[in-house]
Amino acid sequence: MSRWVSGNKFRLLENGEEFFPRVFECIAAAKREVVVETFILFEDKVGEELHAALHQAARRGVQVDITIDGYGSPDLSPEFISTLTRAGVRVHVFDPGAKLWGWRTNLFRRMHRKIVVVDGERAFVGGINYSADHLADFGPQAKQDYAVEIEGPLVADIHSFVHRALAAGWRNAGAEPPEGLRERLAGHARSLAGALRRDNIPAPAGEASALFVTRDNRKHTNDIERHYRAAIRTARSRVIIANAYFFPGYRLLKEMRRAARRGVDVRLILQGEPDMPIVKTAASMLYHHLLDAGVRIYEYCERPLHGKVAAIDGEWATVGSSNLDPLSLSLNLEANVVIRDRAFNQELGERLDALMQHSCKQIDRKDLVEPSWWRTVRSYFIFHLLRRYPAWAGWLPAHAPRLTPAGQDLPPSGGSDPEPVGQAKPV
Template sequence: MPHNKNSNVVSENIALVRSGEDYFSRLESIIYNSEYEIHIQVYLFENDATGNRIINALKEAASRQVKIYLILDGLGSLSFPSKIRNDLEQSGINVRFFAPLFSAYTFYLGRRLHQKIVVADSKVALIGGINIADKYHGTPTEAPWLDYAVQLNGEIAKPIQELCKAIFLKKRRLYSQKIKSVFHLQEDILVRILQNDWLKRKNEISNAYIKSIGNAKEEITIMGSYFLPGRRITQALKKAAKNKVRIRLILSGISDLPMTRRATCYLYSKLLSYDIELYEWNSSILHGKTAVIDSYWTTIGSFNLNNLSSYGSIETNVEINSPIFAQMYQEDLNQIIAQCQKITPQTLSIKNTTFAKFTNWISYYSTRFIEIIVTFTPYRRFYN
């Protein structure tokens, strides 16, 4: 990274964070250095070595009278032990589950809290796609799931904390309002906090992807776990490819959701026909949801390019408009691509046996049907 005034601004205010020890050492440090208030909002929090490490840090902070608000998704963290929750609450930590799977009157699969945010003292925040579990940290025998986050320092963290507080306390009016989301760190460094919550008419991440893909001139690199884009993003990619923009997609070679991966494979022939380059990551499970366009626009967060994220979940991404940050992250993605298996029409024809084609077809339409059902239930419940 070049040493100039803007690179210093980026390094002081914005940091690229990788899954593994990089993320969890930062998270632990944020908790131990907190002075008065911490918010953690995450889809999955597991009761394993990594989870216990963070629990111990939170209990230590609570013993210093730091106010802690922990909200977990009711489905993603369904297995979170009630004994651990009671222990946290006895330590003075506020714990809540978002949209519990079971309530007094219904079984509910719909709208989920899928964002992954940590913010402390309105001055430091982590936003990305990384949950709290061993699989995101890695073990002596298994590499961590491939994912990213962004650490934001300074005034950017204040509205993020306000957002988290509104969600935890169920202050619907405050949550529905627009938080300050645009920060000019320098003339050519702009950071935006993007939200997607379709029920609250927030489609900022979806719209930012479509706009940025549409404006692309040279190159688009997207890392997409659970990649099943809707019609608008598919059309935007097709149009960009027609305009001779180089498009590279980093996709899952192995996945924790095999049917979703098969559904993505169903799209390979169409994507290749658009001259889009496909790369499969096989070294670990791919969980990242990021993009870099024209070595300037970057987005990192919890938003998957599929209808569940577009219409059924609360998502948060960071958008960074900075050539310095984008070029740094593009180099990181280039190293990932160098370790991937490239999918070509020739390699695809070998893989695409009649049975594989049929399995991919079934998986695609089954997944689409499940998405429709899951994303429909929140609207019925919300409007009733």
């Protein structure tokens, strides 16, 4: 599915202050269709604003679908959902699995993507959820994060993906989509066939070449990690990675160490004030290993870092939903864009430089005080864990994605699809 597409324009959006107004503005201007995927939707001031934007769009005849994650968005009220569905919004909920004695059986397989597509002409991809903790006025726990707005031919790939996600979920439920959705999916299939003949593809909007890259549990199990590794492997001057949850596999760590040892300026921006203490504990277990190879580590200390971005050699960059930890690299459903554009790379690089200069603490070896015997034992354990975790993560049970609109009973399972988009249940 992933292919380099030229002629795109990217706009970097930092934090909710830049992201939310732009998304809501585009939804308000939608003429035909809005498709949203998100891990978290909370019933707070941000969630209410998204709710209002989708509700108004549906009331004026725009076709609206939203998919949320059942683990990330568990507490939406029946009134919140029913107001949307009565207006014609189709709400789909990804659930990691059926409960057994009150416990989910596939706890760790989550729909972690954050995507918006408006009229098949404009898309948003990144790490920002629809919750007030992505705004600075939330306080010390407000998150630092990034997304991109996309115009140009790449939007056709993203548009195709979100429609295939809906179709796959229904087929795996062993049911036909509702009539309106069935007609829309058929219409999209016709438009996609036209797109393959170079019809119906958004016109070039800029100079950037880009890939839309996803991770799932069947056909695209390590695509995002492969692009990271390839970019670091060929890096010549500089690598900056800002990632909230950092505990990557052995091969990715090896590429970082090799790059630093051959003279590349490799810098990591990680959490210094984490939203979960275990995040910093896990990442710090790798500090000696990385510092010894010449990797520079910065901890962002103003508030929790939630970003998942990288800028390499003044040209390559990525923005998306994928962390560099076992959940994102081996279990979750994720989506990133990979961008080749010097202007975008420069802007992202400058913002990350400002973060390191004004809001981070650089970690020095002398800051790491611990007994040498414990470091030796821990390093042995970490080495073997990281070397093997992509394999053992694959042993955990996967599931066939199923989707149903909120308010309907889930039909019996009777089909399967190679695209593991998600499993859904009524709210």
